[in-house]
Amino acid sequence: MKECILMIGANGQIGSELAAALRLKFGNENVITSDIREPQAIASGEIFETLNVLDKEAIKALIVKYKPTQIYLLAAMLSATGEKYPQKAWDLNMNGLLNVLDLAVEFGIKKIFWPSSIAVFGPHSPKVDTPQYCVMDPNSIYGISKLAGERLCEYYHEKFGLDIRSVRYPGIISWRTEPGGGTTDYAVHIFFEAIRQGKYTSFLSEGTELPMLYMDDAVRGTIELMDADPSKLSIRSSYNLAGISFTPREIAEEIKKILPNFEISYSDNDPRQSIADSWPKSINDEQARNDWGWKPTFDLTAMTKNMLDNLKIKLQ
């Protein structure tokens, strides 16, 4: 059967790169991107529709028009922005998901992808090698909405047989598109500022270790999960997914190996620090490895080199 993909929230950090990979795999005509914002550019042959995920009738109209077999829902308000607008974050993150789940059941959409986050863990979750199943007491509105979203995904799978697939992304690091208001954004900004200014002030303290993943691995892993045999998937809430864990100090040291004059400093009292302090330092992703063969390929050294090589060209 020919696949047709509808991506919602496609202009952001992850959507823009995932859409490019899906277009290569399925062809431009079979990947419909949508977002509440217009994209900066639409290449010839690419299909884009303006869409607010909170407008259920508008999503329905796109489903009727394009008959997608898969929906990727990426529209969300991220952790740091969510703390500024908690009601809006809850509304977008929950009602956007519910709209898509309900329409997927109504129209028999074959597969759904919706990402969760390591923000589902909280201060009482184990911090090191955080397992798939453990105490989960998120204390950011973003984490609360993601945990509720995971429960909804599993519920719709059990109750309606919806083939929904999900991963708990760690902080995603990329050079093509800048991140959209998360707690791990420093790990992207640091590379941009290393090239632009030769220095960077991290909003997280030097020893704050967080789980991260390079975009190339995130995109490949997402597509591998969507391609996996459904009978192999034992988790329908959301899979733990890990790449590399590091602190601002460690990433700065790695950048200095390539840019020896790079300087890092640290700011105090940033509200994102308390979110970061409630999150895991490292994640156990055994189940994703066992069920669908997940394996990250970029370590800190390879990622740093790739980021700097690409940003030197992009920012020139």
Ligand SMILES: NC(=O)c1ccc[n+]([C@@H]2O[C@H](COP(=O)([O-])OP(=O)(O)OC[C@H]3O[C@@H](n4cnc5c(N)ncnc54)[C@H](O)[C@@H]3O)[C@@H](O)[C@H]2O)c1
């Ligand atoms: N980037 C990360 O590090 C990270 C980590 C964990 C989970 N995630 C999850 O991955 C998904 C994508 O994240 P991202 O980093 O690309 O986010 P982003 O903020 O960069 O992009 C989100 C996109 O959604 C769009 N959007 C906002 N409101 C909308 C609405 N009402 N209707 C339609 N579109 C709307 C925005 O315009 C934006 O283009 C989110 O669910 C996020 O929670 C991201």
